[in-house]
Amino acid sequence: MNKTVTINISSIIFNIDEGAFNKLQDYLHSIKLKFGSTKGGEEILIDIESRIAEIFHEKVNDRKQVISQFDVDEVIAIMGQPEQFEDSETESYSSEKAYEEEAYHEQAKRGPKRFFRDPDSKVLGGVSSGTAHYFGVDPIIVRLLFIAIVFFGGSGVIIYLILWAITPEAKTTSDKLQMKGQKIDIDSIRQSVGEEAEHLKKKFSHLGEKADQFGRDVDSGKIKGFFGTLFNFIFSIVKLVLTFIGKFFGIILIILGGLFLISLVASLFGLGNMNGMSHIGWNYNSFSIKEMYDILFLTSYQRIAITIGLGLAAGIPILAMLYAGLKILFNIQSLPRSIGGGVTLAWFAGIVLLIVTGLQIGNEFSKEDKVISSFSLAPTVADTIYLSANDSHFPIDAVPYDDNDDFFVLKSYEDELYLTAVELDITENNTDSITIKIVQEAHGATYKGAIERAENIEYSYSITDNSIKFDPYFILRKKDLFRKQNVKIIVSIPVGKTIYLDKTSGWLIYDIKNTTSTRDKYMLGNYWTMTENGLECLHLDMTKDGIRSRKKDRRERQSRNPVVPKYKIKTKVVAPIIDTNATAALLSGQSTHKYPVFPSPFNVFG
Amino acid sequence: MNIENTKAQMRKGILELCILSILEKNEAYPSDILNELKASKLIVVEGTLYPLLTRLKNDGLLTYRWEESNSGPPRKYFQLTELGKSFSLELDSSWKELQNAVQKIRSKK
Numbered sequence: 001m002n003k004t005v006t007i008n009i010s011s012i013i014f015n016i017d018e019g020a021f022n023k024l025q026d027y028l029h030s031i032k033l034k035f036g037s038t039k040g041g042e043e044i045l046i047d048i049e050s051r052i053a054e055i056f057h058e059k060v061n062d063r064k065q066v067i068s069q070f071d072v073d074e075v076i077a078i079m080g081q082p083e084q085f086e087d088s089e090t091e092s093y094s095s096e097k098a099y100e101e102e103a104y105h106e107q108a109k110r111g112p113k114r115f116f117r118d119p120d121s122k123v124l125g126g127v128s129s130g131t132a133h134y135f136g137v138d139p140i141i142v143r144l145l146f147i148a149i150v151f152f153g154g155s156g157v158i159i160y161l162i163l164w165a166i167t168p169e170a171k172t173t174s175d176k177l178q179m180k181g182q183k184i185d186i187d188s189i190r191q192s193v194g195e196e197a198e199h200l201k202k203k204f205s206h207l208g209e210k211a212d213q214f215g216r217d218v219d220s221g222k223i224k225g226f227f228g229t230l231f232n233f234i235f236s237i238v239k240l241v242l243t244f245i246g247k248f249f250g251i252i253l254i255i256l257g258g259l260f261l262i263s264l265v266a267s268l269f270g271l272g273n274m275n276g277m278s279h280i281g282w283n284y285n286s287f288s289i290k291e292m293y294d295i296l297f298l299t300s301y302q303r304i305a306i307t308i309g310l311g312l313a314a315g316i317p318i319l320a321m322l323y324a325g326l327k328i329l330f331n332i333q334s335l336p337r338s339i340g341g342g343v344t345l346a347w348f349a350g351i352v353l354l355i356v357t358g359l360q361i362g363n364e365f366s367k368e369d370k371v372i373s374s375f376s377l378a379p380t381v382a383d384t385i386y387l388s389a390n391d392s393h394f395p396i397d398a399v400p401y402d403d404n405d406d407f408f409v410l411k412s413y414e415d416e417l418y419l420t421a422v423e424l425d426i427t428e429n430n431t432d433s434i435t436i437k438i439v440q441e442a443h444g445a446t447y448k449g450a451i452e453r454a455e456n457i458e459y460s461y462s463i464t465d466n467s468i469k470f471d472p473y474f475i476l477r478k479k480d481l482f483r484k485q486n487v488k489i490i491v492s493i494p495v496g497k498t499i500y501l502d503k504t505s506g507w508l509i510y511d512i513k514n515t516t517s518t519r520d521k522y523m524l525g526n527y528w529t530m531t532e533n534g535l536e537c538l539h540l541d542m543t544k545d546g547i548r549s550r551k552k553d554r555r556e557r558q559s560r561n562p563v564v565p566k567y568k569i570k571t572k573v574v575a576p577i578i579d580t581n582a583t584a585a586l587l588s589g590q591s592t593h594k595y596p597v598f599p600s601p602f603n604v605f606g
Numbered sequence: 607m608n609i610e611n612t613k614a615q616m617r618k619g620i621l622e623l624c625i626l627s628i629l630e631k632n633e634a635y636p637s638d639i640l641n642e643l644k645a646s647k648l649i650v651v652e653g654t655l656y657p658l659l660t661r662l663k664n665d666g667l668l669t670y671r672w673e674e675s676n677s678g679p680p681r682k683y684f685q686l687t688e689l690g691k692s693f694s695l696e697l698d699s700s701w702k703e704l705q706n707a708v709q710k711i712r713s714k715k
Contacts, residue, residue, distance in 0.1 A: 010679035031653070040660040047656040050679045051636060057678040080651020 004066050009053040010046070014060065016067040023072045024052075034082040048079065116170035116179035117163075125164040133179050135344065145351065149317060155260060159317050162253070162324070246328055253325030260318045268307050291412060295482040298364060305357040312350025316343055365443040365484055369450035374437035377463070384527065385434060386467040387424075387491070388502035410473045417476040421486035422459075424470065424508035426499060428530055429492035436468070439488040442480075453480050459487050472507030498529040516540065617648060621658060623701055624648055626686065626694035629668065633685035659684060667693050 003018040016024065031048060035041035052075055059071050115134050117126035128146055132139035150156035170179045297303045320343075327334070377385070410418035429435055438461075442453035458475035461468065474487045489508070493499055501509065501524050509520050514528065514535040528535045621643075628634060628642050636655055643649040662668045667690035670682045686694065 012679055035657060038657075040664050044656045044660045047636065047660065047682065048653060050682075051652065051656070054637065054675075054678040078651070079653040082653065084651045085654045085657060 002066075009056065010050040012053045012057060014053075014056055014067050015065055016072075017069055020067055020069040020072040023069060023076075027072070027076050031082050034085075052079065114175075114179060115167055116175055117167050118179060119169050119171075124160070126169065127160055127163045127167065130167060130170070130179060131163070148351065149314065155314065155317055155321075158256065159321070162321070250325045250328030253321050253328065257318050257322035257325060261315070261322070264311070264314050264318060268311055291478075292482075295417070295476075295478055296361070298361070298481070302357055302360060305353055309350045309353035309357060312346050313354055314350075316347040316350065364445050364481075366445060367447045367450045368441060368443050368484075369447050369454055370439050370441040371451065371454040371457075372437060372439050374435055376431075376433040376435045377466075379433045382466040383496070384466065384498040384500060385493070386500045386502060387505050387508075388467070388469050389472040389504040389507040390462075390469050391472070391504045391507065415478045417478060417482075418473045419476050419485065420473045420507070422470070422472050422474060422489065422508060423486070423510040424489040424491065424505070424512075425510065426512050426528070426535060427490055427492045428534065429494045432494055434494070434497060435492045437490040437492070439490070440474075440485070441488065442485045443483040450483070453483055453485060456480050457485050457487060470505075470508055472504075493530045495530050495532060498527050499535075500527050501525065614650075620701065621648065621654070622662065623694070623697045625655075625658065625662065626667070626690060626697060629684055629686050630691070630694055633683045635673070635681040635683045637681075639684075662690070666690075 004015045005018055005021045007014055007016055007021065007024075028045070028049070032041075032045055035044045038044075055075050055078065056067055056071065059067065116130050118129035118133060118139075119126050121129045121139060123129075123143065128142040129139040132142045135142075146156045146160055148156070149159070168175075293303055297306070323335075410420050412418070438459065440454045440457040440459060442450050442457065444450035444453055456477055458477075459471060461470040463469075468491075470489060474485070476482065476485055491499070503524050506521060506524050509523065512520060512523060512535065514523065514537070515531070515533050516537065518537065518540065522540070523537070526537050526540055528537050530536075624643060624646075625639060628639055634642075636659065639659075640649065640652050640655055643655070649655065659668065663670065663684070667687060668684050669687055670684045673681050673683050675681050
């Protein structure tokens with residue numbers, strides 16, 4: 001059983017199968033598309049329809065009353081597709097024009113693509129899958145790219161949120177088809193856009209009429225225009241607010257884009273500083289981005305490649321943001337699609353450049369080697385040893401934090417860098433003596449390079465009787481380049497010996513195992529004894545909170561003294577002199593530091 | 607190079623001449639013209655004819671009159687105008703020139 005439709009072609013009535021009807025309609029639309037805009041196009045269409053009517057008329061008789069799909073197929077075969085029409089004038093193209101035409105038809109087949117968010121395969125808002133549909137790539141790629149550009153100042157997050165906010169979700173089937181760029185139907189090419197606009201226009205004018213009507217009704221009514229005026233007033237306010245929000249959004253885009261652009265340019269060209277320790281409140285600004293480049297890159301080619309790669313990968317989204325902002329604000333014309341495609345390509349090229357160069361640099365870090373030096377303290381040493389860090393290069397109020405996983409540049413001289421990548425662990429020793437093992441590690445493209453770098457690490461400590469003072473930093477020679485050099489210290493103590501962790505050793509210790517699973521920062525200021533089961537504290541005092549939270553520390557510092565002037569720090573740096581008095585002081589709990597005494601919070605004994 | 611495309615290009619040029627020649631004999635409606643063109647394999651799809659007829663008509667080479675039909679919709683009977691007749695003559699001489707030219711070149715082989 002098939003549904004039939006009654007149609008009228010050239011004033012003759014036919015009953016036609018529904019499928020056949022759709023097919024015929026598509027066919028006539030395709031002819032209309034080809035000739036609709038040319039001179040006499042309407043007439044051509046009428047003539048062709050009339051011929052179709054004639055053919056159909058021959059097909060039907062008393063026994064066969066319905067036009068079937070087969071009949072329509074036959075008619076189309078006789079008449080030919082519009083592309084097959086051999087008209088000397090309309091189709092005497094140069095090959096170039098024919099190519100364009102072909103591209104146009106290709107586009108027509110796929111239908112105009114529109115950018116929608118895809119609710120069917122979304123992770124967050126469906127922006128990535130929508131983008132993927134638009135460019136015809138796998139959503140995974142787009143998601144990875146979004147994640148990748150999060151690392152460029154978080155711009156990924158912002159771009160994502162903007163796209164989320166401004167892109168409509170594909171709700172209807174037609175939306176989804178448009179999103180995927182599938183053929184909707186043959187007349188979608190010109191009509192969909194035009195009709196949509198027309199439809200909206202009508203709707204709005206209709207609304208306007210209604211509003212006017214309403215206003216007039218009220219005007220002439222009993223309420224004497226009060227509500228009419230009110231309605232108009234509210235309407236214009238809403239319109240104003242919406243416009244304002246739109247413009248405001250544009251302004252925000254421009255401001256953000258501008259800021260990102262400035263910071264990108266600054267970092268690309270090595271302007272500005274790495275505020276290495278700014279996160280702990282110390283604005284030590286002597287290590288610049290340029291220096292970082294100098295110690296990271298092997299060749300100037302890598303540096304250029306990274307600069308270009310970063311410029312494209314981060315710069316293009318930023319410029320796009322600026323452009324979007326300008327577009328919202330000033331209604332400037334859209335860029336042609338081809339430019340958009342080129343820019344997208346350039347962006348991908350930037351990403352590829354970054355990945356390739358990144359892999360090259362990664363290779364420079366591929367081999368790891370280490371130099372180990374170890375020694376034992378005399379067995380006659382006292383049962384308790386005191387462990388502290390040489391904090392002489394630290395600013396007055398720098399505080400070690402609970403996690404000693406911070407890795408930053410403490411100081412930068414012409415050819416030396418002071419890096420804080422020093423970690424200390426305490427383990428049990430099976431012999432009677434206390435052993436200290438110092439492991440200097442480095443990476444390189446070859447093991448030879450790695451071991452040379454490891455040997456070139458300058459690290460020092462001092463031992464006085466039963467007190468050990470380690471540098472919480474090591475010196476890296478800049479010509480060695482930065483290849484993840486680091487120092488690990490392992491202090492092994494036999495069962496029965498006790499170790500006291502000075503507050504300053506917070507710069508050193510990292511995740512030391514103990515029987516009570518006490519965290520590093522609470523281990524400070526306490527005596528720890530090695531037992532069969534591991535390190536144990538007999539009188540754990542967590543109230544000696546010399547190590548404070550960052551927030552608390554910042555708050556306190558701000559209230560006391562907002563910024564520590566730089567010159568003060570520089571003048572106060574004096575090499576530490578360890579003497580027995582200091583050790584004695586540590587023992588007796590009195591402060592007799594010979595080297596500059598830092599006020600709180602370091603000076604916990606004072 | 608697509609051979610079908612070349613063939614189509616060749617046909618295109620002479621299609622107008624053929625339509626005018628058919629109409630020179632007597633007036634005809636599209637299906638008559640189509641039958642004759644199809645018989646000489648000058649046309650592949652019927653759709654080609656309609657835009658061509660409309661264009662020739664709009665250029666003043668053809669006129670038409672309506673005639674009721676017993677089977678199907680009313681028919682458009684086309685005939686040549688004076689302009690069409692002189693146009694047809696000119697095309698005819700041009701066709702003969704081409705014919706000669708082609709023959710000349712081919713006979714030199």
